[in-house]
Amino acid sequence: MECPYCNAENRDGVRFCNNCGKPLDPAAARGGTTVTSRSLTPGSRLQGGRYVIKKILGEGGMGAALLATDLRLDGKSVVIKELLSDNTDPTKRQEDVRNFKREVATLAHLDHPLIPNVTDHFQEGSRYFMVQEYVEGENLEERMDRVNQPMKEREALGCASEVLDILDYLSQETPPIVHRDIKPANIIIGTKDKRAHLVDFGIARADETRNAQRKQTSALGTPGYAPPEQYQGNADPRSDLYALAA
Secondary structure, eight states: OBOTTTOOBOOTTOSBOTTTOOBSOHHHHTTOOOOOTTOOOTTOEETTTTEEEEEEEEEOSSEEEEEEEEGGGTTEEEEEEEEOOOOOSHHHHHHHHHHHHHHHHHHHTOOOTTSOOEEEEEEETTEEEEEEEOOOEEEHHHHHHHHOSOOOHHHHHHHHHHHHHHHHHHHTSSSOEEOOOOSGGGEEEETTTOOEEEOOOTTOEEOOTTOTTOOOOSOOSOTTTSOGGGGGTOOOHHHHHHHHHO
16 A cells, blocks of 8 residues: 555554654545445545546446546646446456556546547555546547437547547557547547547556567457457557457
């Protein structure tokens, strides 16, 4: 567990930092009730009251996405992603934390107009959060359910072209970044700019095929979109192209 004050690593379960002596859970130190990962509700506050939760956008096995208001930025809407981990084994829990921090690091240095920027990240006790720009709009899965008909050819080609531009940008990073979960639900058409924005980089990973010692072993992705090689741990930028075509 990382200390929120001095960033020293501590064993899971301890209440006070072995390095600076401060409480590892600031909420508990104030005498308040610690909010669990799955109990954040509208009106809950984070980061000393800076962020006010408006609603839960979605929740999966490893993360929850929350729509919030940033009071320091005149009530601007943001998306807060929280790491959710049911692992009770300290080693596995730390691996989940490392993966979450990797996602933050991956997104923090990206600079593309169709990828939401990371604006903040923080830790409260044993909980980890990342803050991103909020893209107001409708994802393609919601759109298809609403209109109940295929996209028009010109609209589909325009959307695909914008996503291809994003994938081209990601492939030119060093090392290249593989999103690994391209699907309609992760493509949002912005209300204001009418352009396709790519979201949810939760399982994105730098393509490290040159490093033979590291191998992906998790079968991550969405059935029907992820290519066969991704389930064998061999994803590369071509995997995202396959998913986009699917």
